[in-house]
Amino acid sequence: MALKFKNSLTGVKEEFTPIQQGKVRLYTCGPTVYNFAHIGNFRAYVFEDLLRRYLKYKGYELTQVMNLTDIDDKTIRDSQAEGISLDAFTQRYKDAFFEDLDTLRIERAEEYPAATDHIPEMVEMIKTLKEKGFAYEVDGNYYYRIDKFDDYGKLANLDRDGMKAGARVASDEYEKDSVSDFALWKAWDEKDGDVYWETELGKGRPGWHIECSAMSMKYLGEHFDIHTGGVDNMFPHHENEIAQSEACTGHKFVNYWLHCEYLIVEGRKMSKSLGNFYTLRDILDKGYSGLAVRYLLLATHYRQQLNFSLKGLDAASAALERYNDFVTNLGEFEGGESDGSAAGVIDKALAGFEEALDDDLNISGALGVVFDFIRDINRLRTEGTLSSAERDKALETIEKFDTVLGFAQEQEQLDDKVEQMIAQRTEAKKNKDFATADRIRDELTAMGIILEDTPQGVRWKRKV
RNA sequence: GGCGCCAUAGCCAAGUGGUAAGGCAGGGGUCUGCAAAACCCUUAUUCCCCGGUUCGAAUCCGGGUGGCGCCUCCA
Numbered sequence: 406m407a408l409k410f411k412n413s414l415t416g417v418k419e420e421f422t423p424i425q426q427g428k429v430r431l432y433t434c435g436p437t438v439y440n441f442a443h444i445g446n447f448r449a450y451v452f453e454d455l456l457r458r459y460l461k462y463k464g465y466e467l468t469q470v471m472n473l474t475d476i477d478d479k480t481i482r483d484s485q486a487e488g489i490s491l492d493a494f495t496q497r498y499k500d501a502f503f504e505d506l507d508t509l510r511i512e513r514a515e516e517y518p519a520a521t522d523h524i525p526e527m528v529e530m531i532k533t534l535k536e537k538g539f540a541y542e543v544d545g546n547y548y549y550r551i552d553k554f555d556d557y558g559k560l561a562n563l564d565r566d567g568m569k570a571g572a573r574v575a576s577d578e579y580e581k582d583s584v585s586d587f588a589l590w591k592a593w594d595e596k597d598g599d600v601y602w603e604t605e606l607g608k609g610r611p612g613w614h615i616e617c618s619a620m621s622m623k624y625l626g627e628h629f630d631i632h633t634g635g636v637d638n639m640f641p642h643h644e645n646e647i648a649q650s651e652a653c654t655g656h657k658f659v660n661y662w663l664h665c666e667y668l669i670v671e672g673r674k675m676s677k678s679l680g681n682f683y684t685l686r687d688i689l690d691k692g693y694s695g696l697a698v699r700y701l702l703l704a705t706h707y708r709q710q711l712n713f714s715l716k717g718l719d720a721a722s723a724a725l726e727r728y729n730d731f732v733t734n735l736g737e738f739e740g741g742e743s744d745g746s747a748a749g750v751i752d753k754a755l756a757g758f759e760e761a762l763d764d765d766l767n768i769s770g771a772l773g774v775v776f777d778f779i780r781d782i783n784r785l786r787t788e789g790t791l792s793s794a795e796r797d798k799a800l801e802t803i804e805k806f807d808t809v810l811g812f813a814q815e816q817e818q819l820d821d822k823v824e825q826m827i828a829q830r831t832e833a834k835k836n837k838d839f840a841t842a843d844r845i846r847d848e849l850t851a852m853g854i855i856l857e858d859t860p861q862g863v864r865w866k867r868k869v
Numbered sequence: 870g871g872c873g874c875c876a877u878a879g880c881c882a883a884g885u886g887g888u889a890a891g892g893c894a895g896g897g898g899u900c901u902g903c904a905a906a907a908c909c910c911u912u913a914u915u916c917c918c919c920g921g922u923u924c925g926a927a928u929c930c931g932g933g934u935g936g937c938g939c940c941u942c943c944a
Contacts, residue, residue, distance in 0.1 A: 416873095437943090443944090446944045587941060587942075613942045633944095634944065636873095640939065640940070669937080706883080710938085714881085716881085716893085717881060724893065730907080761883085767883075769881095770891085772883090773882090773884095776891050780908085839903070855906095856904090856905070857904085
């Protein structure tokens, strides 16, 4: 079965065909590094991680680029408020961003270009746009003339007549020929302080949209396969990227556009005034694991609004525990007498998993298949009708799934104190001193260590 | 005013014409010193409402109701 994506550009599901056979070039809109990213931001990055991992699962050679927006109104404003340099300010949030990616087990992209490292590329592009008549200058500011680009609005499905009646068409602080034209380059102004570049365009800084056009084309070429982001980036950001890039090159920019839906919190849009605004760090502080957040963000289809709640995190933790207990239990199983059914279970799971994900990354369907697989193999294990060879096949299968899911917990070392407590409990149990044994077990539970007595002896695991 | 999305069990969430996946939570059982884990049974005669098409609709069409998003720098 073939991989299909719902393409925002056409509005329909399309079979995915890369430009170069076997290779995928992917651009994923990244963060503006002016604060810690919130869980809504990470919903998009987790979705992109799923896309990335599944493309690799399918055998594609992948080049993923994610930009870091380290120059815009907010980074300037907030760095000045703190009285530190723009670089020092954004570096802090770049570092935090990468830490958060690790917490969520998001695989690294091949490139993370920062906007401030690509000013010359942007300047070149703006010059080309000016030469071709798509850009004009007013007092050192450069704007894109959208009337010149016939296809403007094709991604967001907006027509310019409809836009005239728009609810939020406010007059800009700069003088533009049309209110809809957007800034490519902003002339320096006192508020910018020491943030500016002296270029052929004059003293100033780039607009927001131009960085993604310039950097994506630098690393992926003028025409590449997939571009993703949140639905809120569809307009104006991605629409403007298309306008800039295609005006510049004269040909198609991107084949497939994928947009992930919003995350809402307890049924409402996440906002500071409602008190339901969470960064990843806020969630971790409440004692939830990064893995639980990953599960919750991943488990809902990307084009569906995701309802984030603390109750949902509890459910996610429990589901992860089932998943990881499965792997542990299976790994420790010695093997029994095969009844011949394992091969069918495994084949069905592999086929179902791919069929679901091939269908526009239907992760919920895929997880359904994974948990069916877990139950089926657990049953064979419990009944002793799984051979050691079949056990190994089943382990390979879940490991294969995990290259996409990233749910497996790594084993960690126990500290000496905990190890001693476990030994004491085992001793007490041997002496039938169950009161002491249970007391120690309760203490460990309070420390987040769960004990399980198995035929092979006591086993521990950390609460997810 | 324009464009678009959504409504499935207590919660989360697949399924888009063939008779309701999966996870969590709940109930009963097996196992266990007790637990935990695991397994078995169980929890929506029904998919927001009203019409229509069809042998057959959660799925298609029409009309409501409710919620949400975008319409110039928010993933």
